[in-house]
Amino acid sequence: MEFAFTGRPPLLQEVTLQVEAGDFILITGPSGSGKSTFLRILARFLTHTAGSVLFHGQPIEDHEAPQYRRRVAYLHQTPVVVDDTVRHNLLLPFSFKANQHRMVPSDDFLVKTLDTFLLDGLALDHPAKSLSGGQMQRLCLMRSVLLEPEIMLLDEPISALDHESRQAVEVVMETLCRNRRIAALAVSHQPLRVNCASRVFELKGARLARREPFLPHHSETREVSTGNA
Amino acid sequence: MSQSIVPISDAQLVLALLFIALAVAASLLYRLRLERDLLLGTLRTFLQLFVMGYALTFIFNFRNPLLVFSIYAVMISFAAWIVRDRIKEKAVSYFPPTLFSMLVSYSVVTALVTGVVIRSDPWWSPQYFIPIGGMVVGNSMNAIALTLERLFSELRTRRDELEMKLSLGADYREASQDTFRNAMKAGMIPSINSMMGVGIVFIPGMMTGQILAGADPLVSVRYQIVVMLMLVGSTAISSFIVTVLVRRRCFGRAHELLLPPRSKNIS
Structure with a gap:
């Protein structure tokens, strides 16, 4: 897969990657190397200029965008919440047409899930905008996970957080990866202490290079794959 | 009198x-x-x-209907050009929908006023159709400009929130619902405000003209009321049509926002 902004040299060239269920893939690289652009292509906020991006063997363009994005969740570098309660933020996606067939989680379920995301003790009526950066990040992670995505695209998930919040987010990411078999693709210019990171890549000079040998820990092969058509 | x-x-x-x-x-x-x-x-x-x-x-x-409608079409085209010059948005082509929404809403409102309310005979009678149409175009074009300005600026400033909602399965309509409302409000509020102040803060131009021309103030008041109401109607219809059509053009096939993240794009 390749990508270039109009009139500029290619930002991504011959990028080939296959993501499998339960994978935790970390992409590092200097600032401006195209890490976030890569994630935004997978989230379909940008369109690759050559090659192909496949999801379950089909070009991503062939999938209905709202359904696709529910299954391939994208999280911004800065957590984004609406100016309302924690409950409203968590239930917001259930008001969208693409998610209306899904059962709306009860308050009991939400409170239990908040514990999993190390947000125990947080009241559902608490205003979301008053949370700390780390709490907001975990709330956003939880909001996406409630929709049971298959892949999560995490753009610099810890870069804006203090040390303590970083650790909490890392623990949550590891739990998701281990227990829920959600594939995660994270880009970060800082090392992530997530023990289940199955592959680490570096994006440099528009190309993606593997940094560590691949350590297979399962046999399912599916989800997103990118390559040259 | x-x-x-x-x-x-x-x-x-x-x-x-x-x-x-x-x-x-x-x-x-x-x-x-x-x-x-x-x-x-x-x-x-x-x-x-x-x-x-x-x-x-x-x-x-x-008294030729073709001539009347041609003049009206020229007036609307000029108004659409004025709006285009004011907005200066490069990323989205909004001129065709602007022209279309003006043509539809202004023509419907003007025809209703001349044909149904005033009942001029014929309904396209130039003495009524041209000045009333001119008032609709002149006043409502400002509403379209305000609507578009708000639409483009909010889509840009609320990009993160939009993308957050899109990421959670929203389509472009659901993701930009608040922006849609605010853009329509921006277009409609001035005409609603002018209904509040009319007769107290200012004497409207048309009424002044009629009174100076010797008309009974109570007759000109009735005309002015019709004008005020038709302006609210035309701004509502034109703001709605232009927001629906232009908003669609701001999003791509994958419902992604096509406006580049620039803050100072609108004059």
Whole structure:
């Protein structure tokens, strides 16, 4: 897969990657190397200029965008919440047409899930905008996970957080990866202490290079794959 | 209490130039360098309005529906160009939907007012259709400009929130629902506000014109009420159509926002 902004040299060239269920893939690289652009292509906020991006063997363009994005969740570098309660933020996606067939989680379920995301003790009526950066990040992670995505695209998930919040987010990411078999693709210019990171890549000079040998820990092969058509 | 209109003679018209002489004197005294603009403005006022007067006399006497609608189409095209010049958005082509929404909403409102409310005979009668249509176009074009300005600026400033909602399965309509509402409100509020102040804060231009022309104030009040209501109607319809059509153009096939993240794009 390749990508270039109009009139500029290619930002991504011959990028080939296959993501499998339960994978935790970390992409590092200097600032401006195209890490976030890569994630935004997978989230379909940008369109690759050559090659192909496949999801379950089909070009991503062939999938209905709202359904696709529910299954391939994208999280911004800065957590984004609406100016309302924690409950409203968590239930917001259930008001969208693409998610209306899904059962709306009860308050009991939400409170239990908040514990999993190390947000125990947080009241559902608490205003979301008053949370700390780390709490907001975990709330956003939880909001996406409630929709049971298959892949999560995490753009610099810890870069804006203090040390303590970083650790909490890392623990949550590891739990998701281990227990829920959600594939995660994270880009970060800082090392992530997530023990289940199955592959680490570096994006440099528009190309993606593997940094560590691949350590297979399962046999399912599916989800997103990118390559040259 | 209808009285015949007092005509303004050529000599009286020239006398009114004294006001310009006063302004030129002030400009010279305080070195405002506005003399050239003042003289040019005066010249254009005379020229443009007399040309318009002769043109209207011709149109009123000719009474041809094709001519009336052609003039109306030209007025709307000019208004759409003015809006285009004001917005200056490069990423999305909004001129065709702007022109379309103006044509539809203004034509419907003007035809309803002349045909149903005033019941002029025929409904396209130039004496009614042209000035009323002109008022609709002139006043409502500002609403379209305000609507588009708000739409483009909010889509940009709320990009993160939009993308957050899109990431959670929203389609572009659901993700931009608040922006849609705010854009429509921005277009409609000035005409609603003018309904609040009319008759207290200001005497509207049309009513003033009719009273000066010798009409009974109670008759001109009725006309003015119709004008105020039709302006609210035309701004509502045109703001709605333009927001629906232009918002769609701001998003791509994958419902992704096509406006590049620039903050100072709107003049």
